[in-house]
Amino acid sequence: MKRLFSPDELHFAQAVGRISASNHFLPERVELEREALGSAFTESGAAWNEHISDDNALTHPNIVALLKRSETLAENIRARWPKDGRGITREEMVAYINVASFWLYHAYALQFDALIQESEERRHAAARKQETSRAETAPDNKLTIRPNFYGAFRNTLEHLLRLPGIAILDEEPAPHLFAYAFQLRRAFHYIHRALAGGSRPMVRLRAQIWESIFTRDIGRYRRALYSRMHDYATLITGPSGTGKELVARAIGLSRYIPFDARRGEFADDYTGAFFPLNLSALSPTLIESELFGHRRGAFTGALADRAGWLEICPANGAVFLDEIGDVDTAIQVKLLRTLQSRAFQRLGDTDTRTFQGKIIAATHRDLPAEIRGGRFREDFYYRLCSDVVRTPSLREQLDDAPTELETLAAHIARQLLGDGEAPAFARESVAWIRKRLGAAYAWPGNFRELEQCMRNLLVRGEYHPASLHASGGDTGDWNALLANGSLTAEDLLRRYTRQVHAQSGRNIEETARRLDVDRRTVKARL
């Protein structure tokens, strides 16, 4: 019998399948594109940077070429498809499904992008309006789509995949594939847009984020794991100012959200389903109240019943516990229980409630060392660390690729000044940094410090780092720093607090006592 695919076509379709199954943020992805396109592949730039440095990856020549070939091939195979569906091998069937879904996904990508944009705009508008306190129950937070969007998607899907012998639409119905396509698009958007930098450590970070969302095996994820990922807490570690919150957002905003075809809406507007809480900025009672909620009268100031984030967060949402390494062990115990049984109570209440979402936690602390020092519970750590993502320091990035300074400065300059003025200011800033701080400067405050440095340069034309030595940390020569008058009063207080903290066995209470301030002030200065 005549085969459905020519050898060349089969090779192309299988390579496209490998592209879809790959981690899109790893260099291998580009190698797979090369394999699929052969001589039609366009070389441009560093392999691992190609897609992520492109403002709109959909117009990249390799993607355009892949899409054109996929569309033509899918239509040709469809035309050749036997009426009774007999005689097609499993290999051919899988190859056809791969090439057809690759084309389908990209054909609707721009409409999904528009939906992301709309949702973002709605969130900003709502945030402006609602600067006040939050609602007591989850707000009606659905994401409705334009009526003909899903219909058109489903029709194309049916046209391509409802063929004799193919059962994928029975196993994975159209609303699920629609929800999955939207999730893919969001993951691209938030991983690609939010995080600047193309050094190998940053490439690894993006690939790790992708894996946190879709796991190592995206096919298995799409078939089975998509509805179970809330059981996997994610722990983000890395030095201060390295974008841990951006990573948490990318993971939290890229969760799978079921689509209800009858109502034409997603179960949640994902932008309203991410709940960040900075644990180092709040007292233990406030942390508990924010997380678990409280009953009226549970503590002074609890004037009315209130739901906490764990209660409000929907199944497809995420609660982000920033600075988890700073939280009291009593709260660690409560959180551990919530993670294990998903049950918790509001403060002062006996009713048991259920947490349905995902926990993402972050810390700049070395948690194993905190465990050894008795400040962090081991059982809690093991519950948190099923998925660990590490953000690289700015120094690590610059050591890998010194020209990253230009890339990151350009990113910050665009944020500070818009496109027009940005290139010139980025060049000025890089020149100033190289001359005055030196290429080996440690950047102890990481990306945040680079941002700060450029803001200072923009306003004052100069920047005085808090630590004027290349090694970072607090080992600098106090006398020299004091003598040349380069520390601000705030720098001085912070450095002194850190010194006393180190001398007090890193005990916050003891530091507060010696400095005669309260523990929150100590935490803030640390």
Ligand SMILES: Nc1ncnc2c1ncn2[C@@H]1O[C@H](COP(=O)(O)OP(=O)(O)OP(=O)(O)O)[C@@H](O)[C@H]1O
């Ligand atoms: N790779 C990056 N690309 C773009 N912006 C970044 C990047 N890394 C950090 N930033 C920016 O740096 C600042 C600090 O980032 P963020 O608050 O996420 O850091 P963090 O690691 O959570 O710090 P901390 O441990 O102090 O909470 C933010 O303004 C963030 O937007």
